[in-house]
Amino acid sequence: MRGKAMNEKNQNRLQNRHSEHLLGTGTPMCAGCGGLAAIKEIYDVIGEKSVFINAAGCMTLLANYPFTPFRGSWLYTAMACAPAGAQGVRDALDILLAKGRLAAAEDLETVVLTGDGSANGIGLSATSGAMDRCLDFLYICYDNEGYGNTGQQASAATPLGARTATSRGPLGYPGRKKDLFAIWAAHRPTYVATVSPSHPLDLVRKLETAKNLKGPRLVLAFAPCPTGWGFDPKEMIEVGKLAVQTGIWPLKEYREGKVTHTIVPRPRLPVDEYLRRQGRFAHLFQPQRNEDVLQKIHSSVDAYWDAIES
Amino acid sequence: MKRILLTGNNAAAWGARLAGVEYVPAFPITPQTEIIETLAYWIDSGEIDCRMTTLESEHSMITAAGAAAATGVRVFTATSSQGLLYGMEMLYTVAGWRAPFVMVNVSRGLSSPITLEPDHNDILAARDSGFLQIHCATCQEVLDGILLAYRLAEHEKVRLPVLVNMDGFYLSFTREPVEIPDAAAVRRFLSGYDAENIRFRAGAPLSEAVAVLGGTLYSYFRYEMHLAALNGLKAFGEIAADFAAIFGREYRDVEGYRTDDAELVFVMIGSFATKAKEAVDRLRDAGIPAGLVRPILLRPFPRERIRNMLAGKKGVAVIDQNLSLGMGGILHAEISSALYGVAGSQPIVAGFIGGLGGRDISAEEFYQMANETLQAVEEGHAPPPRLLFAREELAEVRRMQQIAGVTRNAGESHE
Numbered sequence: 001m002r003g004k005a006m007n008e009k010n011q012n013r014l015q016n017r018h019s020e021h022l023l024g025t026g027t028p029m030c031a032g033c034g035g036l037a038a039i040k041e042i043y044d045v046i047g048e049k050s051v052f053i054n055a056a057g058c059m060t061l062l063a064n065y066p067f068t069p070f071r072g073s074w075l076y077t078a079m080a081c082a083p084a085g086a087q088g089v090r091d092a093l094d095i096l097l098a099k100g101r102l103a104a105a106e107d108l109e110t111v112v113l114t115g116d117g118s119a120n121g122i123g124l125s126a127t128s129g130a131m132d133r134c135l136d137f138l139y140i141c142y143d144n145e146g147y148g149n150t151g152q153q154a155s156a157a158t159p160l161g162a163r164t165a166t167s168r169g170p171l172g173y174p175g176r177k178k179d180l181f182a183i184w185a186a187h188r189p190t191y192v193a194t195v196s197p198s199h200p201l202d203l204v205r206k207l208e209t210a211k212n213l214k215g216p217r218l219v220l221a222f223a224p225c226p227t228g229w230g231f232d233p234k235e236m237i238e239v240g241k242l243a244v245q246t247g248i249w250p251l252k253e254y255r256e257g258k259v260t261h262t263i264v265p266r267p268r269l270p271v272d273e274y275l276r277r278q279g280r281f282a283h284l285f286q287p288q289r290n291e292d293v294l295q296k297i298h299s300s301v302d303a304y305w306d307a308i309e310s
Numbered sequence: 311m312k313r314i315l316l317t318g319n320n321a322a323a324w325g326a327r328l329a330g331v332e333y334v335p336a337f338p339i340t341p342q343t344e345i346i347e348t349l350a351y352w353i354d355s356g357e358i359d360c361r362m363t364t365l366e367s368e369h370s371m372i373t374a375a376g377a378a379a380a381t382g383v384r385v386f387t388a389t390s391s392q393g394l395l396y397g398m399e400m401l402y403t404v405a406g407w408r409a410p411f412v413m414v415n416v417s418r419g420l421s422s423p424i425t426l427e428p429d430h431n432d433i434l435a436a437r438d439s440g441f442l443q444i445h446c447a448t449c450q451e452v453l454d455g456i457l458l459a460y461r462l463a464e465h466e467k468v469r470l471p472v473l474v475n476m477d478g479f480y481l482s483f484t485r486e487p488v489e490i491p492d493a494a495a496v497r498r499f500l501s502g503y504d505a506e507n508i509r510f511r512a513g514a515p516l517s518e519a520v521a522v523l524g525g526t527l528y529s530y531f532r533y534e535m536h537l538a539a540l541n542g543l544k545a546f547g548e549i550a551a552d553f554a555a556i557f558g559r560e561y562r563d564v565e566g567y568r569t570d571d572a573e574l575v576f577v578m579i580g581s582f583a584t585k586a587k588e589a590v591d592r593l594r595d596a597g598i599p600a601g602l603v604r605p606i607l608l609r610p611f612p613r614e615r616i617r618n619m620l621a622g623k624k625g626v627a628v629i630d631q632n633l634s635l636g637m638g639g640i641l642h643a644e645i646s647s648a649l650y651g652v653a654g655s656q657p658i659v660a661g662f663i664g665g666l667g668g669r670d671i672s673a674e675e676f677y678q679m680a681n682e683t684l685q686a687v688e689e690g691h692a693p694p695p696r697l698l699f700a701r702e703e704l705a706e707v708r709r710m711q712q713i714a715g716v717t718r719n720a721g722e723s724h725e
Binding site: 048049051053060061063064065066068070071072073074075076077078080081083084085086087088089091092093094095096099101102105106107108125126128129133 | 332363403517
């Protein structure tokens with residue numbers, strides 16, 4: 001669906017990608033952390049002229065006194081209010097710029113960084129408020145589909161059937177993953193995109209798009225979590241690829257009222273290939289297949305793509 | 311300088327205006343709303359160069375206030391009661407950012423039951439947050455207190471946010487004569503905001519509020535805030551002296567009224583202390599040497615000053631417009647702790663709870679409290695906390711309960 005020129009450009013990008021990232025190494029994240037892999041790519045695009053405004057989650061421990069992997073600025077707020085922190089910083093920067101007390105070169109991109117727990121639940125009211133105030137900010141959410149930092153309890157982003165620390169029964173998590181993309185899009189913000197660390201070119205292109213826009217922008221990053229989901233850390237990229245190829249994690253963007261799918265998996269691989277790779281879904285296959293739950297997962301993925309492709 | 315009639319809320323808005331505030335994150339709540347409405351009107355009519363953002367909660371409002379102060383602008387905000395408690399997590403949090411700003415709290419009783427009129431449980435719930443606290447008794451003090459608060463918050467040895475407290479209704483909606491200082495004179499007292507080393511700039515990356523692991527680092531930073539708060543005692547004295555030199559109004563961290571030769575001293579904060587002054591005068595007319603001690607600064611706690619002012623008195627009646635449920639008055643505990651462990655004979659400290667949810671404290675009740683305290687002095691031991699409540703009030707409650715019960719029973723009988 002994209003022309004040859006774009007493919008060549010992407011090929012050049014692939015060859016020219018940094019072997020070293022702007023984000024420093026030696027962080028306390030788990031081995032194979034999909035969220036960190038996404039943030040490394042993201043930070044290369046955003047750059048150091050930024051202030052990352054963080055809510056409680058795994059990434060809070062990136063900046064751990066006296067160390068930080070960020071070359072730019074950082075402000076930890078609390079779990080519910082990172083967008084409000086971005087509001088205060090952005091408003092103050094705008095006041096200083098207007099009064100000539102801050103040179104344009106000293107201006108910063110205000111970036112909110114939270115996990116899915118904050119983005120879908122406790123921080124959703126602050127996020128919604130920032131959007132209706134048309135705040136100029138970029139929101140990065142790493143979605144590891146649970147309260148990862150506290151040991152993978154079920155969050156509003158946990159998918160149906162997943163075993164978590166608070167859904168250990170034979171059926172797994174009985175709820176439905178909240179559609180944060182649609183919630184954002186309903187606010188008519190400037191930009192919403194999903195990305196995956198397994199698809200870095202798609203990720204970088206979307207970040208570049210987001211970076212060059214003003215207003216509320218969300219980049220929702222798929223964050224395969226070896227410790228929380230039960231797979232070998234070295235398979236993190238593979239799990240991300242399977243999520244995209246099976247249609248579980250659609251790669252898409254919203255702009256000016258329109259949703260575009262940037263990668264349409266054709267043919268879609270069977271969803272079970274994604275599920276079987278993770279300990280959190282093992283109970284759906286062993287000791288026997290749980291056809292009821294698996295059928296619900298399959299049909300929700302099919303229904304999603306039928307609507308897109310029809 | 312002009313003298314006009316202003317409500318406490320208008321006086322607060324004037325304080326913010328004269329302080330040259332640049333940013334007001336806001337959220338409405340009774341009885342505070344008039345403050346942000348007044349500022350919004352001045353912004354919209356171009357009278358002040360300021361930006362207001364209405365947040366979606368007080369939790370977000372306090373976050374935005376701290377974040378903007380940490381970015382380098384002078385910030386003002388206001389709240390009340392439930393709003394202060396809704397933002398409580400962020401009170402503690404932004405105090406640790408060491409980014410100074412001023413917040414007005416218009417005291418109002420806390421739910422449950424939900425109510426509108428004032429007491430001090432809301433502001434005292436913020437007692438340990440790291441915000442310093444200035445308690446006002448008049449509308450003039452509200453305006454002046456905000457100017458003093460900016461100097462205190464931004465003082466290089468303090469750098470902590472400050473809460474300025476006034477009572478809902480009794481000050482917020484009551485017009486009193488207020489002298490509005492001349493703007494040029496205010497600029498001599500309070501210059502532009504200096505963010506010092508806490509501000510975000512692309513050329514000077516800064517990590518703020520970073521996580522610490524282990525008690526050593528955590529203790530260090532918490533002790534540092536505590537010591538900075540204590541520095542506020544000396545700083546307040548210097549600032550108040552500057553204020554008196556420019557505006558002619560004198561403030562001390564603790565106000566004493568007819569205390570020098572007093573044998574019985576009331577201790578109160580807030581607007582009802584003006585009722586206590588009247589009671590002191592009437593008691594003296596009746597031959598009882600009474601006085602009043604009113605802490606204006608409650609955090610940092612002026613322990614030495616309070617000790618010195620109460621030393622050698624026979625009886626102290628602490629009147630708390632708050633109730634620590636299952637314990638008693640919060641001020642009573644603080645005043646008692648200030649007096650404990652001092653050599654020599656110490657006064658009997660009696661505790662009274664009154665004025666909850668806007669309930670008045672009558673002149674007769676002040677005389678009664680004086681009598682009971684003097685009685686306790688004679689008996690040589692402090693009585694347990696007394697809850698002020700009149701016989702007629704109990705009768706009124708019984709009538710209301712009867713109505714509530716009749717309605718309920720009538721409903722049941724139809725089922």
